Amino acid sequence: MPSELQSRLEPVIPPTQGRAEIVLEDVDFGYPPARTQPGVQALAGVSLQAHHGELLAVVGPSGCGKSTLLELLCGLRAPDRGSLRCPPAVLMPQRDLLLPWLSALDNAALALRISGLSRAHARTRAAALFGELGLDGFQSARPHELSGGMRQRVAFLRTLLSGKRVLCLDEPFGALDAITRAEMQQWLAGTLAREQPRTVVLVTHDVEEAVLLADRVIVLSPRPGRILDTVDVPIEHPRGRTDLAVLELRERILHTLSVGARV
Ligand SMILES: Nc1ncnc2c1ncn2[C@@H]1O[C@H](COP(=O)(O)OP(=O)(O)OP(=O)(O)O)[C@@H](O)[C@H]1O
Numbered sequence: 001m002p003s004e005l006q007s008r009l010e011p012v013i014p015p016t017q018g019r020a021e022i023v024l025e026d027v028d029f030g031y032p033p034a035r036t037q038p039g040v041q042a043l044a045g046v047s048l049q050a051h052h053g054e055l056l057a058v059v060g061p062s063g064c065g066k067s068t069l070l071e072l073l074c075g076l077r078a079p080d081r082g083s084l085r086c087p088p089a090v091l092m093p094q095r096d097l098l099l100p101w102l103s104a105l106d107n108a109a110l111a112l113r114i115s116g117l118s119r120a121h122a123r124t125r126a127a128a129l130f131g132e133l134g135l136d137g138f139q140s141a142r143p144h145e146l147s148g149g150m151r152q153r154v155a156f157l158r159t160l161l162s163g164k165r166v167l168c169l170d171e172p173f174g175a176l177d178a179i180t181r182a183e184m185q186q187w188l189a190g191t192l193a194r195e196q197p198r199t200v201v202l203v204t205h206d207v208e209e210a211v212l213l214a215d216r217v218i219v220l221s222p223r224p225g226r227i228l229d230t231v232d233v234p235i236e237h238p239r240g241r242t243d244l245a246v247l248e249l250r251e252r253i254l255h256t257l258s259v260g261a262r263v
């Protein structure tokens, strides 16, 4: 039985069974030299897969190519080598990038407007979800009148309403304090569980967040980012940050990151 939220999130995405939805094989990517900067090899030999409905977290040190990986998945950049297959994907960038002159509601409705919906129709669709995201009463607020957490929720709503099969979330809670961050993690897990399945690639600095939310965690080395480990997280939801299984996986990933940083 589709949930109320699910039935309001069109278009319905037909399920694909069996084969992986995202496939990267031996992908390299480098930024060419510019006038003031030498070239930078961002990713090297990255191979990974994700099936429809999976949440893949990507962790790794700053500058190891995590945002670059999401830009490749969204088709904003092309690999230098190797192959990449990914259905239409939408990027929630590292900074919320809300348009300051638009209201919260119009910002949330932006992807729908871009996809061709009338302003009235797009606003109606976005408004229907405002309450569910704890944003009721703030439809007309401009981004500077919202808290950091509220801006992130508006940006997430815009991403969700794009109707794309794949959501690429770049540090969606990176700028938030610990309490708001924990609330947002719970809210994200709940929203994704209620909503029709999407494939999600979540970039985060926070290993605990990765283990709390993901089906699988990809651990990247310092630049050029290579995959050091792929960690399955076979733990039932809801997960608690002090659950033994969560703590064990968190330790394993932190250990891999610290060894990777010394190599
Ligand atoms: N547009 C660009 N032009 C040139 N170099 C870039 C560009 N974007 C990123 N880089 C370089 O590529 C490398 C990887 O950057 P990227 O933003 O993917 O890292 P990241 O893992 O997302 O880092 P962070 O955790 O700090 O967000 C860095 O060395 C960065 O300086």
Ligand SMILES: [Mg+2]
Pocket: 066, 067, 068, 094, 170
């Ligand atoms: Mg980044």
